[in-house]
Amino acid sequence: MIRKVVCPLLLTLTLATLTGCSATGFTKDNSVVANAESANSQLSPAEINDPEINQYFQAISQRILVTAKKLDAAGVGPAKHLTENTQWMFSPDIQFHLVNSKTINAFTTGGHHLYIYNGLFQLCKSEDELAAVMAHEYGHVYSRHVQKGTDRSYLQMGAVGAAALGGYAYGGQDSAAQAQQLGGTAAQFLGMGFTRNDENEADKFGFMFYTHAGWDPTHFADFFKRMISMGLDSTPEMMSDHPKLAARVENTNRRVSELSAKAPGWRQPPIADPAKLAHLQQRAQSLSASQPTSESLQKAQTLLASFSSCVSPAEGQPEQQAVRAKMTHKAK
Secondary structure (H helix, E strand, C coil): CHHHHHHHHHHHHHHHHHHHHHHHCCCCHHHHHHHHHHHHHHHHHHECCCHHHHHHHHHHHHHHHHHHHHHHHCCCCCHHHHCCCCHHHHCCCCEEEEECCCCCCEEECCCCEEEEEHHHHHHCCCHHHHHHHHHHHHHHHHCCHHHHHHHHHHHHHHHHHHHHHHHHHHHHHHHHHHHHHHHHHHHHHHHHHHHHHHHHHHHHHHHHHHHHCCCCHHHCCHHHHHHHHCCCCCCCHHHCCCCCHHHHHHHHHHHHHCCCCCHHHHCCCCCCCHHHHHHHHHHHHHHHHHCCCCHHHHHHHHHHHHCCCCCCCHHHCHHHHHHHHHHHHHHC
């Protein structure tokens, strides 16, 4: 009797998840923008708010956005750019935040907020390296990767439910639990594959924004090379949510070789020369050391450490590993 009740219920939930995703299709932009605003309110205690640093970040951002808008108008981008409203992607509300974290990371929540960790900022040897990372992050926004990722999560939930349903039909609750675990593992690997594609696409469009906005294309992969030299490219690609850094360098070299003959004419001087960049880095380091510790800051740091890195796998990030281990322990 229990089986007759539970199975239809599980089937209903599974089908509702799958059909709900297919019915809505692409997660709405305004929903992602709203969620990004909410996330930023939680992350703000860990942000280093300094007028001089903010002005510099926004100057780089403006060059990227102006370029992206021109390319969008020319029809460059994913297919959705031809059928969906893209004006929100070029809003003056878009902001890059410098956050107080030693983790080598950068990420976006998909709306108007993008984040550069101070640990990454301090490692940049030139503006080219910083601009490449920022252009890559904006590539995720331009390609609506958070929206796509949200859709994938719904599909994965449905796949896990379907696996549990099949297991229950054959062996009851124990088999259902085992099937659900296996289904979750399979869904995770499927998600990793898509995420690697997302990273490749963000590199592709990020490289376009970076080069058309005037930075040196031969330096786009410099930060990847440094990560390789630090031993952060050891995770097998099939076990990671990122393409191998060596592959990203290779893809960049190919893109450089395929550049238009007009590319040299796109070059512009950096916004900050090496001395100015060093000054801003020193200023950020000083501010990060003096930022007061509070419960809200600790919560924000925990949240920051939970985000995957766009430049290196979590295996090489001690801070991320420690936070994830703590979160896993609490969940048990």
